[in-house]
Amino acid sequence: MKKFNVTQFTEAPQQLQFSRIVNAPIREVWKIISDHQGMTQWMPMIKHVDLVIPDKKGGWEEGCERHCQFGGDVLKEKIAYWNPPYGYAYMIEDMHIVKDHVGHIELTEKLEGTLVTWSQYFYPQGNFAKKWMAKNVMLPFVMKKALKNLEKKINNF
Numbered sequence: 432m433k434k435f436n437v438t439q440f441t442e443a444p445q446q447l448q449f450s451r452i453v454n455a456p457i458r459e460v461w462k463i464i465s466d467h468q469g470m471t472q473w474m475p476m477i478k479h480v481d482l483v484i485p486d487k488k489g490g491w492e493e494g495c496e497r498h499c500q501f502g503g504d505v506l507k508e509k510i511a512y513w514n515p516p517y518g519y520a521y522m523i524e525d526m527h528i529v530k531d532h533v534g535h536i537e538l539t540e541k542l543e544g545t546l547v548t549w550s551q552y553f554y555p556q557g558n559f560a561k562k563w564m565a566k567n568v569m570l571p572f573v574m575k576k577a578l579k580n581l582e583k584k585i586n587n588f
Contacts, residue, residue, distance in 0.1 A: 433514055435535055437552055440511050440522060443531040446566055447551040451578040454544040455585045461516030463584060464536055464547075467497050473580040475573050476502050486510070493519075528565040529553040547581065549574055 437445075453460055463469060468480045479500040486494035493513035499506040504526065511533065512520035518537040523529065532553040539546040551570060555562035 435512050435514070435518065435520055435537065437520070437533055437535065437550075440520065441531045441533045441552050443533070443552045443554050445550055445552050446555070447570055447574060448548065449571070449574045449578060450546060450548040451582060452541060452544055452546050453582045453585050457516045457538050457540045457545045459585060460538055460545045460547060460581075463581065464538070465515065465519065467491055470499070473577060473584045475576045475580065478502075525556075528556055528561055528569070530556050547578060549578065 463473065467482055470477050470480055477499050481498045482491055482495065483498055484496040486492050491497075491510075493510055496507070496509045499508060506526065507524040508521045509524075510519060511522050512518075512535070516538060518535065520533055520535040523532040523534070525531070530553065532551070535550045535552075537548045537550070539548070551574070555565050557565075
């Protein structure tokens with residue numbers, strides 16, 4: 432199994448990390464989180480996902496690019512790391528609230544199911560209020576809600 436090394440992609444510090452144990456085998460969880468266009472069913476504020484550039488093999492794994500309609504913004508993301516069924520990492524092109532961003536979703540098998548750990552590495556941008564809101568309100572809300580929604584989706588799967 433290859434390990435994710437965030438320093439290959441950014442020097443930004445880890446700003447956030449949230450985890451949740453989901454009562455499902457790792458392969459079931461992977462099937463849901465690896466479905467780019469299916470993100471709209473569990474990721475809050477993602478309204479639409481366009482797969483725009485395939486990877487070198489013509490697929491949608493490491494090296495592909497997607498555009499996610501996130502509220503009023505379009506997040507331009509590149510899949511930087513892909514390791515089925517253990518997780519993946521994505522990079523968001525700099526936006527008004529963060530720069531040098533990498534998000535990593537890691538899946539770990541546990542007796543009671545799968546531990547889903549989502550880490551965010553970035554430098555907050557903007558004035559003090561924007562930086563504080565991004566790190567302490569907006570991104571934690573999205574991450575916690577997404578993990579809760581993921582668990583609900585799996586329980587209804």
